Amino acid sequence: MSAYASAKQIYxxxxxxxxxxIARLDTIPISIHCWQGDDVRGFEGNDDLTGGIQATGNHPGxxxxxxxxxxxxxxxLALIPGAAKxxxxxxxxxxxxxxxxxxxxxxxxxxxxxxxxxxLGLDFNPTLFSHPKSADGLTLTHPxxxxxxxxxxxxxxxxxxxxxxxxxxGQVSVVNVWAPDGYKDIPADQxxxxxxxxKALDEIFSEKLDPAHIIDAVESKLFGIGVExxxxxxxxxxxxxxxxxxxxxxxxAGHFHPTEVISPKISAVSLFVKxxxxxxxxxxxxxxxxxxxxxDELLAIAHEIIRHGLLDRVHIGMDFFDGSIDRIMAWxxxxxxxxxxxxxxxxxxxxxxxxxxxxxxxxxxxxxLEEKKMLPWQAVWNEYCNRKNAPERLVL
Ligand code: RNT
Ligand code: ZN
Numbered sequence: 515m516s517a518y519a520s521a522k523q524i525y526x527x528x529x530x531x532x533x534x535x536i537a538r539l540d541t542i543p544i545s546i547h548c549w550q551g552d553d554v555r556g557f558e559g560n561d562d563l564t565g566g567i568q569a570t571g572n573h574p575g576x577x578x579x580x581x582x583x584x585x586x587x588x589x590x591l592a593l594i595p596g597a598a599k600x601x602x603x604x605x606x607x608x609x610x611x612x613x614x615x616x617x618x619x620x621x622x623x624x625x626x627x628x629x630x631x632x633x634l635g636l637d638f639n640p641t642l643f644s645h646p647k648s649a650d651g652l653t654l655t656h657p658x659x660x661x662x663x664x665x666x667x668x669x670x671x672x673x674x675x676x677x678x679x680x681x682x683x684g685q686v687s688v689v690n691v692w693a694p695d696g697y698k699d700i701p702a703d704q705x706x707x708x709x710x711x712x713k714a715l716d717e718i719f720s721e722k723l724d725p726a727h728i729i730d731a732v733e734s735k736l737f738g739i740g741v742e743x744x745x746x747x748x749x750x751x752x753x754x755x756x757x758x759x760x761x762x763x764x765x766x767a768g769h770f771h772p773t774e775v776i777s778p779k780i781s782a783v784s785l786f787v788k789x790x791x792x793x794x795x796x797x798x799x800x801x802x803x804x805x806x807x808x809x810d811e812l813l814a815i816a817h818e819i820i821r822h823g824l825l826d827r828v829h830i831g832m833d834f835f836d837g838s839i840d841r842i843m844a845w846x847x848x849x850x851x852x853x854x855x856x857x858x859x860x861x862x863x864x865x866x867x868x869x870x871x872x873x874x875x876x877x878x879x880x881x882x883l884e885e886k887k888m889l890p891w892q893a894v895w896n897e898y899c900n901r902k903n904a905p906e907r908l909v910l
Contacts, residue, residue, distance in 0.1 A: 521893035528863045528889075535860035536898050544852050545599040545637050545688070545831035548606055550844050551586050552577040553837045556605025556641065558612075565643025565694035566651075566738020567803070571838025580606065584628050590842045591632070594849035595902035599635035599685065600625070601831050604672055605644065614645060615667040619678035626682040635685030637831060640665075640672040642693045654714040655695045655707040655746045662714055665693075669718040673728060680727025688791055688829050690764050691718065692733035696741035707746040715755060729829070731791040732756055733764035736771065738801065757786045766793035766833055767811065768801035777814035784824055793833035794852055803834040805844045808851040816855035821864050846908055854895060861891050 522532045553569035553576055555561060563569060577583035583606070591598060604614060607621035619626075629636050642653040642665055650656060653665040669691055676689035695707065719730055734752040735745050749770070756763040763783055765776040776792070783790055794815065796804040806812055819828045830852065836844050863886065870878035896906040 517893040518897040521890040524890055530861055530863050532894050539857050539860055540596050542825060542856055543597040543599050543635055544849055545601045546845060546849060547601045547832050548583060549603055550835050551583045551841050554835050557609060558605050559610050560644055562644055566741040568739055569835040569837045571836060573838055573840060575841055586842050590845035593846035593904060595899055595904035596853055599637050600629060601637040603639045604641040615664050617671050619675050622675050626679060629683055635683050636679035637688045638672055638676040638679060639690050640669045652695045654693045655710040666714050666717050673723060676728040677723045686729055688729045688731055690731040690733055690791055693747055694738055696745040697743050698740050699743050701744040708751055711746050729762050729789050731762035731764045733766055735769040762789035762791050763787050764791040764793060766795055768795040768797035768803060775811050777811060777818050780818040781822055789827050791829045791831060793831055795833045805834050805836050806848040806851050808854050812851060812855045813858060816859040820859035857895055858891050862886060
């Protein structure tokens, strides 16, 4: 008997259908962030990374052109079985010499063609950092109305790129606004910048676009490097904004207090916003954007999505950038971990565990939660990889 046949039987004995899990697993899109491939530099010809984020490390192989980045993404995709989207930032188009308030879908047609050929979806992000007009650490909330207007125009244009991606690929494009705005030191007025941010977002989202093509999202944050004391777009700000305006909320795993995790937020937020975007990441002491591990929090995130049937409303993206290791492997290790966590969740005998809980039989609940850790999900993973022509194990 093969390892898979035996695992299939073991799961069947506890009421879990491994074939159904494999079939479901394969359809869940994971949005692969392009910026791991070049340390968030983009193709404007600018080498500075600002906005309070940092990619460190000097591993060789940083992509220098869009073609190189796509080639490297192809290599990563071959190692990550299952449905995928590619998540782009505005600085990754054919944008040399084009300022951010002038980008159009045409600057991203090479990406669209490439994605269509491969059946990939495309997500998008305005880039509100690494630019002379973000040098004060303020963009959408800058006191100068001309600077605010520049960034509002940029974001509006980015929504048009997202709409175009949605039309071209036939898969909805999630367009996520993250603004680095904040202060290094103690603010005097925490309110005015938040009022400006609300007004700017209202302008950005004023044009209604087809929800079949684009989902608008906003991403909160606690602090950044050099932005330690005040972030305009805090969690409370964006949670309120998303609920009030029916915008998707992005939860980045690295954007909360060091011991705070996003997995328990998913169920709570799901009651009040329709769509959620996840930036699956790994903070180490700060929002350091390390490669995601198959750790307790990643498993918890996957279980929250699967247990509550939220797959059609929770959009799973990755967000990390580690320049100290092979960048293709960084994507592959992280992406496979996300997929593995989803598989483990799909293979859980949830109905029985839930029943024990409903019966207030907490001994049985604990016992089942612990016993399931020994189930042979690796055999199912290997079977899945074999069927997808992806390696069971990564080797350099
Ligand atoms: C920054 C946010 C944001 C960026 C990317 C590059 O802290 O997490 O999502 O990482 O947009
Ligand atoms: Zn993020």
